[in-house]
Amino acid sequence: MTVYLCAFALACLFMALAGMMRSRVLAMGRHSDVRATILVFLAAAPIVLLVGLRSVEVGPDTYTYVVHYFEVGAGRSGALDMNFSPLYWLFVKASYAICGSNWTGFLLIEGALVCLFLFLALWRTCRVPCLDLLVFVCFGFAFEFVNQYRQFLACAILLYAFPDYAEGRVVRYALWVLAASGIHPAALVMLAAIPLRGVELDMRVVAASLVGMLLIGANFGAIESLVSRIPYFGAYVGSVYDYEISANT
Numbered sequence: 001m002t003v004y005l006c007a008f009a010l011a012c013l014f015m016a017l018a019g020m021m022r023s024r025v026l027a028m029g030r031h032s033d034v035r036a037t038i039l040v041f042l043a044a045a046p047i048v049l050l051v052g053l054r055s056v057e058v059g060p061d062t063y064t065y066v067v068h069y070f071e072v073g074a075g076r077s078g079a080l081d082m083n084f085s086p087l088y089w090l091f092v093k094a095s096y097a098i099c100g101s102n103w104t105g106f107l108l109i110e111g112a113l114v115c116l117f118l119f120l121a122l123w124r125t126c127r128v129p130c131l132d133l134l135v136f137v138c139f140g141f142a143f144e145f146v147n148q149y150r151q152f153l154a155c156a157i158l159l160y161a162f163p164d165y166a167e168g169r170v171v172r173y174a175l176w177v178l179a180a181s182g183i184h185p186a187a188l189v190m191l192a193a194i195p196l197r198g199v200e201l202d203m204r205v206v207a208a209s210l211v212g213m214l215l216i217g218a219n220f221g222a223i224e225s226l227v228s229r230i231p232y233f234g235a236y237v238g239s240v241y242d243y244e245i246s247a248n249t
Helices: 001-026 033-053 062-075 086-099 103-125 129-138 141-145 148-166 170-183 183-192 203-218 218-228 240-242
Strands: none
Touching: 001 033, 001 103, 001 129, 001 141, 001 170, 033 103, 033 141, 062 086, 062 103, 062 148, 086 103, 086 170, 103 129, 103 148, 129 141, 148 170, 148 183, 170 183, 203 218
């Protein structure tokens, strides 16, 4: 635990220094500075090392990803075998071509890719990126980050795509969502944000949303029965994820 906390503390420190450097550069009328960019890379480095040097005996997911890595390399796993994630399979295939049996190298590449999208998203969208990184750590996402690589890679891509959505570049946003869904199909749900972009969040919309959520909660059995009929997602209903991690929550 101490190693994790130190790594993320270092990441927040370097991100704070990068933010200070950027503020100084902007005050001087310039738009970028190589020193700030280097500091952002230094902020990402401890997290990349956490992912890449993580033991397969820590947590359940790392072992699963390493086994899948060797199965892909040996040709025993197809493009849809990792929960319908063809783009992730392609990434693993390319990583095996580079690293061979060195699974640590694969995890380092995976950690670097997740950090690339996450830190670019923070740097592009946040006025105080170190504060947002601190929130990311304090809300517990950091520990999921170093374990659930595929899910967080999809999430990081969606975060990176958000400025396109906010600024009206809907087609580019949709393409990023499709790319994220190739990593984890659950990302497709973010396509629902496109038709909702013009909806005004007045009190009637908020009230209707609250009523909808209450109805879903009150009729969760029916919702669960519906979800169980949907390919991929239905596999979670009644599984260990349902009972041990609590799908109800």
